Amino acid sequence: MSPPFPSDRQPGDLPNPPSSQPANRPSASSPATTPNRPNDPKSRTSGVDGSLTAPGFDDLEKTPYADLQKIDSLDVDAKPDDGTTQGELFDTDPPPWELETPEDTAIASVVFRDAPFGPYDYRIPEQFRDVLQPGMRVHVPLGRRKQPTTGWCIETKLGSSGGRNLSDVADVLDGEPLCDRPLVRLVTWMSHYYQSPAGQVFDALIPSSVRSQAGTRQRTYLSPAPITKDNAAVEALPPKQQRALRLLIASGRPMTESQLMVHADCTAAPIRALRKKGMVTENKQRELSSGMTTRWQVGDGEQVEKHTLTDEQTAALRQITGAVDSAEPRTLLLHGVTGSGKTEVYIQAIEHVVKFGRAAIVLVPEISLTPQTRGRFERRFQSVAVLHSQMTPAERHYQWQRIRRGEVQVVVGPRSAVFAPLPRLGLIILDEEHDGSFKQDSQPRYHARKVAYARARSLKIPLLLGSATPSLESWYATETGHAELISMPNRVGNRPMPDVQLVDLRLKDERSMGGSISRRLHQAVNETLHEKGQVILLLNRRGFATTIQCPACGHVVACPECELPLTHHRDGSKAVCHYCDYTIATPPWCPECRFDGIRYSGLGTQKLEVEVKARFPKARVARMDSDTMRRPGSHQKVLAAFRSGEIDLLLGTQMIAKGLDFPNVLLVGVINADAALHFPDFRAGERTFQLVTQVAGRTGRGSRGGRVIVQTFSPEHMAIQAASRHDYIQFAKAEIANRRKFNYPPLGSIARIIIRGSIEDVTEATACLLLQRLESARERLGAEVRLLGPAPPPIVKLRGKYRFHLLLQSIDPLQLGATIRMATKSFKIPEKDDVQYVVDIDPLDML
Numbered sequence: 109m110s111p112p113f114p115s116d117r118q119p120g121d122l123p124n125p126p127s128s129q130p131a132n133r134p135s136a137s138s139p140a141t142t143p144n145r146p147n148d149p150k151s152r153t154s155g156v157d158g159s160l161t162a163p164g165f166d167d168l169e170k171t172p173y174a175d176l177q178k179i180d181s182l183d184v185d186a187k188p189d190d191g192t193t194q195g196e197l198f199d200t201d202p203p204p205w206e207l208e209t210p211e212d213t214a215i216a217s218v219v220f221r222d223a224p225f226g227p228y229d230y231r232i233p234e235q236f237r238d239v240l241q242p243g244m245r246v247h248v249p250l251g252r253r254k255q256p257t258t259g260w261c262i263e264t265k266l267g268s269s270g271g272r273n274l275s276d277v278a279d280v281l282d283g284e285p286l287c288d289r290p291l292v293r294l295v296t297w298m299s300h301y302y303q304s305p306a307g308q309v310f311d312a313l314i315p316s317s318v319r320s321q322a323g324t325r326q327r328t329y330l331s332p333a334p335i336t337k338d339n340a341a342v343e344a345l346p347p348k349q350q351r352a353l354r355l356l357i358a359s360g361r362p363m364t365e366s367q368l369m370v371h372a373d374c375t376a377a378p379i380r381a382l383r384k385k386g387m388v389t390e391n392k393q394r395e396l397s398s399g400m401t402t403r404w405q406v407g408d409g410e411q412v413e414k415h416t417l418t419d420e421q422t423a424a425l426r427q428i429t430g431a432v433d434s435a436e437p438r439t440l441l442l443h444g445v446t447g448s449g450k451t452e453v454y455i456q457a458i459e460h461v462v463k464f465g466r467a468a469i470v471l472v473p474e475i476s477l478t479p480q481t482r483g484r485f486e487r488r489f490q491s492v493a494v495l496h497s498q499m500t501p502a503e504r505h506y507q508w509q510r511i512r513r514g515e516v517q518v519v520v521g522p523r524s525a526v527f528a529p530l531p532r533l534g535l536i537i538l539d540e541e542h543d544g545s546f547k548q549d550s551q552p553r554y555h556a557r558k559v560a561y562a563r564a565r566s567l568k569i570p571l572l573l574g575s576a577t578p579s580l581e582s583w584y585a586t587e588t589g590h591a592e593l594i595s596m597p598n599r600v601g602n603r604p605m606p607d608v609q610l611v612d613l614r615l616k617d618e619r620s621m622g623g624s625i626s627r628r629l630h631q632a633v634n635e636t637l638h639e640k641g642q643v644i645l646l647l648n649r650r651g652f653a654t655t656i657q658c659p660a661c662g663h664v665v666a667c668p669e670c671e672l673p674l675t676h677h678r679d680g681s682k683a684v685c686h687y688c689d690y691t692i693a694t695p696p697w698c699p700e701c702r703f704d705g706i707r708y709s710g711l712g713t714q715k716l717e718v719e720v721k722a723r724f725p726k727a728r729v730a731r732m733d734s735d736t737m738r739r740p741g742s743h744q745k746v747l748a749a750f751r752s753g754e755i756d757l758l759l760g761t762q763m764i765a766k767g768l769d770f771p772n773v774l775l776v777g778v779i780n781a782d783a784a785l786h787f788p789d790f791r792a793g794e795r796t797f798q799l800v801t802q803v804a805g806r807t808g809r810g811s812r813g814g815r816v817i818v819q820t821f822s823p824e825h826m827a828i829q830a831a832s833r834h835d836y837i838q839f840a841k842a843e844i845a846n847r848r849k850f851n852y853p854p855l856g857s858i859a860r861i862i863i864r865g866s867i868e869d870v871t872e873a874t875a876c877l878l879l880q881r882l883e884s885a886r887e888r889l890g891a892e893v894r895l896l897g898p899a900p901p902p903i904v905k906l907r908g909k910y911r912f913h914l915l916l917q918s919i920d921p922l923q924l925g926a927t928i929r930m931a932t933k934s935f936k937i938p939e940k941d942d943v944q945y946v947v948d949i950d951p952l953d954m955l
C-alpha cells in the first residue's frame with residue numbers, strides 16, 4: 109500500500125504519511141498526533157462512522173440554518189432523535205405569520221452562489237408573504253451598492269428585525285419552490301458537511317436547464333376584457349376589430365395573437381388596436397415549446413423478460429422488501445458476484461415499491477448508462493426517466509418537470525440523479541456502488557452514496573447499495589452495524605466463475621517478441637476466435653504512446669501547463685495532455701536537440717488496436733475509449749454490433765469493464781493489471797482489485813463458459829491474487845487490516861485541502877499559513893486531528909498553477925470538519941497573491 113503523499117519529500121517538509129506508531133511523531137505538541145486507535149471501538153470519539161453515514165445530518169435535520177455553528181461544538185453524542193416522518197416532511201405548514209404579533213417581521217434567509225455567500229436576512233414585503241417559500245429564488249439588493257442579485261431562499265420565519273434595517277425582497281422568481289423542504293434541508297446539510305456555499309449546492313441540485321426553463325417560451329394569451337360585456341362598447345368598434353373580438357368571445361377560451369389572426373382571418377393591426385383600447389386582457393404563460401420530444405433510444409437487441417428468481421435472489425429480495433415495509437431508514441449492501449443477477453433483484457424490489465404508489469431512484473456510473481441498462485428498466489416499468497449526459501437542456505428540463513409532477517416511477521441516472529425531485533420516493537439504489545464516478549470532482553465535492561444516505565434517512569426510506577466489489581467504506585459499515593449485508597455468492601443458473609490465469613510478465617518466456625500480448629494470451633485469442641467466441645481486451649490507457657521521448661538527449665515532451673508527459677494520439681498525429689487537454693501536433697524531431705528519431709513508448713489503446721489487427725487479421729475489431737466514444741450513440745452502436753456478433757474482439761479502457769452482459773464472451777484479457785497498482789494513493793490496491801474482478805466478470809455469463817488471462821508484473825500482489833480467485837472477502841480482510849495501521853478510511857476520515865496559485869513561493873507560503881490556522885483551530889477545539897503537509901501532490905502543476913496540499917485525518921469526521929471550518933472561517937487571501945484553495949472532504953482523488 110502506498111501513502112497518499114510522495115515519499116521523496118523536500119527537506120523541512122512535513123511529516124511522512126501517518127505511520128503505525130503515531131505516538132512517535134516529532135511534532136508532539138498536540139494531542140492530535142495520537143489519534144485514537146480504531147481497533148478499540150470504545151475509543152471512538154463520537155460513535156459516528158463517517159465512512160458511510162452522513163455525520164451531523166441528524167443534528168442538522170432539526171437545526172435551522174442559523175444555528176449551524178452549534179454543530180461545531182462537537183457535542184455529537186447528544187444526538188436528537190429525528191422524529192420527523194415523511195408525511196410531515198411533505199406537508200406544507202401554515203405560514204408562520206398567520207400567528208403574527210404586531211412587532212414581528214416576516215423574514216427570509218437568502219444564500220448566494222458567489223461571495224458573499226450569506227445567509228442574509230431580508231424583510232418579506234406584504235405582497236410576497238403568502239407566496240415566498242424556502243426553495244424559491246428571489247431578487248434582493250446585495251452589498252453597499254444594493255446590487256440586485258439572485259439568491260435562494262432557505263428559510264422563512266417570523267421574528268423581530270432586532271433593530272436592523274432589513275432590505276426588502278425585491279422579487280420572487282419562481283411560482284413554486286424548485287426544491288421541497290426535505291431537499292432544502294439536504295442542501296443545508298451538504299453545504300455544512302462539504303463546506304461548500306449553500307448557493308452553489310443549490311446550483312448542483314437544480315440543473316441549469318431547469319433554472320433557465322430550457323425548451324419553454326413565454327406566450328401571451330388574450331381574453332375579452334370585462335368591458336366587452338357592454339354590447340354597445342363592442343358595437344362601437346370598427347368592423348375588423350369587432351369581428352375579431354366577437355370570435356374571441358364566442359370561442360370561450362384565451363387565444364394567442366397569432367391564433368386569433370388565423371381564426372379571424374385578419375392582420376395583427378385590429379388585434380393591436382383592441383389591446384390598446386383595453387378591450388382584451390393579456391395573460392402571460394410559460395409553456396414547453398411545441399415539438400418537444402424525448403429521444404427514446406432503442407436498445408441493443410437484448411431480450412428482456414421477467415425471470416423466476418433463484419433462491420439467492422428470492423432471499424435477497426425478501427430482505428429488501430422487508431426493509432421497505434419497515435418504513436425505517438435502513439442501509440443494505442447487496443454483495444453479489446458478477447453475473448449473480450443483481451439487476452433483476454433491483455427491478456423486483458422497485459416493483460414492490462411502485463405497487464404502493466411510490467417511486468425509486470437508481471444511480472449508476474455514467475459509463476454504465478448503456479442501452480442495456482436503460483432497456484432493462486424501460487421495458488419493465490410504465491414510466492421511467494433516464495437522465496444522461498447527452499440530453500439537451502430542453503430534454504433535461506422536460507424530464508425534471510415530469511419527475512416533479514409525480515409522473516415517473518423510476519429515475520435512472522448518474523450521481524446527480526440522487527437529487528431527482530420525486531414527490532413520493534420509496535427507495536434509493538446505487539448500483540456498482542464502489543464506482544469512483546459517484547464522487548463529484550468540482551464544488552460541491554459530494555459523494556452520491558453519502559448524499560443518498562442522508563436523503564434516505566430524512567425520508568425514512570431504505571438505501572440499497574449493490575456491487576460485486578463493494579467499496580471498503582460500505583463493507584466496513586456492515587461490520588460495524590451501520591449497514592445490513594445481503595450476499596449472493598453464486599451466479600445465476602449455477603454457472604461457475606471463470607477460471608483466471610496470471611501471466612508473469614517478468615518472465616522472458618511468457619512475454620512475446622515486440623508487442624504487448626503474451627504468447628499465452630495470443631494463443632487463447634486464436635482459440636476463442638476459432639470457436640466463434642468473442643473476446644474482450646482491457647487496457648486502461650487511451651491514446652497511442654504514453655511518452656514521447658528523445659533517445660539522444662532524454663527530453664520528454666511535456667505539457668507546459670501541467671509538466672506531465674503528453675500522450676501521442678495517432679489519429680491526426682497529436683500530442684495531448686490527459687489532464688488539461690492541451691494539444692499540439694506531435695513533433696517529428698526533438699524540440700530540444702533537434703535529433704531526428706524521437707521515440708514513442710508506453711502503451712495506449714490505439715497502439716494495442718494496431719497490434720491486435722496485425723496479429724489477428726481476420727478478426728473484426730472495435731475499440732472503445734473516450735476518444736472513439738465522443739459522438740452520442742456511438743457507445744450503443746458498438747455494443748449492439750458486439751451483441752449481434754458483427755464484432756469479434758472488443759478492446760478498450762475501463763469503459764468495457766463494467767456491467768456488460770454478453771453470453772458469448774469466452775475470453776477476457778487484461779493487458780497490464782499493474783497500471784494502477786503503483787499510484788501514490790492508498791486506494792490503488794482497491795481500484796486494481798475492482799477493475800480486474802469486474803472485467804473478469806464479463807465472461808462465463810452464458811452456457812459456453814469462459815476464461816480470463818491477466819498479464820501482470822506483480823502476480824504475487826494481494827489485490828491481484830484475490831481478484832484471480834474472485835475472493836472479495838479475503839481482499840477486504842487484508843485491505844482493512846492494512847488501512848487500520850494508518851487510520852485510513854474507512855477506519856478514519858480524511859480531508860484534503862488543495863492550494864493552487866501561479867507563483868510557487870506564494871502558493872506554498874499560503875499553504876503554510878493555512879496549516880498554522882488549522883493547528884490553532886485544532887488546539888482551540890481540542891480536536892483529535894492529524895495534520896500533514898503542505899506537500900507537493902503527485903501532480904505538482906496543473907493548468908499552469910502550482911499545487912500544494914494538506915491532508916487531515918481523524919477518527920471523527922465531525923471534529924475534522926469543525927477544525928477546517930474554524931480555520932477557514934475568516935481566511936482571506938489577498939487578491940494580488942492569486943492563490944485559491946479548495947476543501948475536499950472524503951477525497952477519492954489524491955493526485
Ligand SMILES: Nc1ncnc2c1ncn2[C@@H]1O[C@H](COP(=O)(O)OP(=O)(O)OP(=O)(O)O)[C@@H](O)[C@H]1O
Pocket residue numbers: 415416417418421444445446447448449450451452575576600601766767768769805
Ligand atoms: N433468475 C434468473 N434466471 C435466469 N437468468 C437470470 C435470472 N436473474 C438474472 N438473470 C440473467 O443473468 C444475467 C446476469 O444478470 P445481471 O446482469 O443482473 O448480473 P449482475 O449481478 O448485475 O452482474 P454484474 O455485477 O456483473 O453486472 C442477465 O442476463 C440476466 O438476464
Ligand SMILES: [Zn+2]
Pocket residue numbers: 667668669670671685686687688689690907
Ligand atoms: Zn496539461
